[in-house]
Amino acid sequence: xxxxxxxxxxxxxxxxxxxxxxxxxxxxxxxxxxxxxxxxxxxxxxxxxxxxxxxxxxxxxxxxxxxxxxxxxxxxxxxxxxxxxxxxxxxxxxxxxxxxxxxxxxxxxxxxxxxxxxxxxxxxxxxxxxxxxxxxxxxxxxxxxxxxxxxxxxxxxxxxxxxxxxxxxxxxxxxxxxxxxxxxxxxxxxxxxxxxxxxxxxxxxxxx
Numbered sequence: 001x002x003x004x005x006x007x008x009x010x011x012x013x014x015x016x017x018x019x020x021x022x023x024x025x026x027x028x029x030x031x032x033x034x035x036x037x038x039x040x041x042x043x044x045x046x047x048x049x050x051x052x053x054x055x056x057x058x059x060x061x062x063x064x065x066x067x068x069x070x071x072x073x074x075x076x077x078x079x080x081x082x083x084x085x086x087x088x089x090x091x092x093x094x095x096x097x098x099x100x101x102x103x104x105x106x107x108x109x110x111x112x113x114x115x116x117x118x119x120x121x122x123x124x125x126x127x128x129x130x131x132x133x134x135x136x137x138x139x140x141x142x143x144x145x146x147x148x149x150x151x152x153x154x155x156x157x158x159x160x161x162x163x164x165x166x167x168x169x170x171x172x173x174x175x176x177x178x179x180x181x182x183x184x185x186x187x188x189x190x191x192x193x194x195x196x197x198x199x200x201x202x203x204x205x206x207x208x
Contacts, residue, residue: 065168067137070140077180083126085125093113122152126149129146130144162184
């Protein structure tokens, strides 16, 4: 009788041990599957920079973004670059450069530095009032036309009608600014000047 009871208890213990082993194996497999899923999605998340205020809907697909999105971001970048005073020049420069395309960072940093030096040296401020925007989706560029006012201390020093172009690159799920320069109403995207510079570079190479 005692032997039968001992045998039954031993079988129960073996069954419990077997059950715990199976449960442990299942838990390990679940952890491995979860780790594999995490590795699969790692790095695939998309971070989209958006301006503080969004005035219209936009879309992002693959390596393309909608014209509405380009306009929103160009308007925001133009504000950082052109609506400045000596007190906010450095902060807005840092915000602008924070989302600059890596290959264009050095050039834009130098251009912004020169603009900031002028603002501080002359105790000046500028304000750009956008009147129209033209977008080139394929080139990812936006031309902003409007009035740029320059103030020195509390006096208006200049006012002119001008155009600026903002160029972008879409890299790793984020829209980066790659170009910001003054152009003209006749050549809003700066295509003519770019062609002239390219031709000059070719001519210089041939001459050497």
